[in-house]
Amino acid sequence: MFDRIVRRYDLINRLMSGGRDVAWRRLAARAALAAGARRVLDVATGTGDLALELARQGAPGVVGADFSRGMLGLAADKVRARRAPVTLLQADAMRLPFPDGAFDACTVAFGLRNMPDYEAAVAEMARVLRPGGRLVILEMTPLRLPVLRTLFRWYFDRLVPIVGGLISGDRDAYRYLPRSVSAFPPADELAQIMHRAGLHPVEYRLLALHTVAIHVGVKPAPPPA
Numbered sequence: 001m002f003d004r005i006v007r008r009y010d011l012i013n014r015l016m017s018g019g020r021d022v023a024w025r026r027l028a029a030r031a032a033l034a035a036g037a038r039r040v041l042d043v044a045t046g047t048g049d050l051a052l053e054l055a056r057q058g059a060p061g062v063v064g065a066d067f068s069r070g071m072l073g074l075a076a077d078k079v080r081a082r083r084a085p086v087t088l089l090q091a092d093a094m095r096l097p098f099p100d101g102a103f104d105a106c107t108v109a110f111g112l113r114n115m116p117d118y119e120a121a122v123a124e125m126a127r128v129l130r131p132g133g134r135l136v137i138l139e140m141t142p143l144r145l146p147v148l149r150t151l152f153r154w155y156f157d158r159l160v161p162i163v164g165g166l167i168s169g170d171r172d173a174y175r176y177l178p179r180s181v182s183a184f185p186p187a188d189e190l191a192q193i194m195h196r197a198g199l200h201p202v203e204y205r206l207l208a209l210h211t212v213a214i215h216v217g218v219k220p221a222p223p224p225a
């Protein structure tokens with residue numbers, strides 16, 4: 001599906017979020033780099049926007065991984081154009097081809113929602129973090145506030161599939177989007193999933209009228225022997 005929508009993917013992101021997705025990735029990158037991370041893995045990197053933002057904020061070694069060749073192709077064009085220190089790699093987030101503890105930080109933006117098993121995906125990202133490393137998850141989050149939820153459902157369930165479908169030529173992909181958000185755990189449940197993956201502390205903030213969340217979890221250092 002992501003291979004099919006790649007051509008207009010960035011444009012539709014900007015339109016759907018009113019341009020705010022750029023600021024959300026900026027915040028996510030800042031959270032990932034807050035403790036001085038140097039080696040950063042951006043999982044489900046797509047067209048590379050978060051990987052590029054991490055590099056722009058000074059990370060000297062960023063790896064962007066995704067399983068869609070089409071998305072990676074566009075990411076590669078952007079990395080080349082900006083001469084950014086970003087290496088791209090085709091990989092499945094459920095089986096990352098890296099040893100335990102390989103990265104100082106790991107990020108995933110609007111990617112976890114698409115994965116077949118959230119618990120296993122979070123555990124796999126936590127695995128590749130070094131002790132003290134941070135996992136940052138930027139994701140849509142199901143709305144709980146009743147009035148806003150009605151408004152948002154109209155926007156997301158009705159308008160987005162029409163506009164996304166017209167611009168991308170793939171209405172099914174933009175029908176999938178609201179379904180994947182409704183099925184995704186609310187922010188406090190995602191924090192619990194991160195806890196169960198061994199991350200502690202886990203904190204999150206809600207953005208954009210509580211429709212988007214940034215979660216940050218730290219992999220604790222093992223107790224001294």
Ligand SMILES: C[S@@+](CC[C@H](N)C(=O)[O-])C[C@H]1O[C@@H](n2cnc3c(N)ncnc32)[C@H](O)[C@@H]1O
Binds near residue numbers: 066110115
């Ligand atoms: C909505 S896009 C997000 C792309 C990018 N992170 C961004 O912020 O725009 C979701 C991406 O997740 C990727 N993806 C979904 N499941 C994946 C998996 N199991 N392994 C690797 N990539 C995956 C898709 O190929 C797609 O590029």
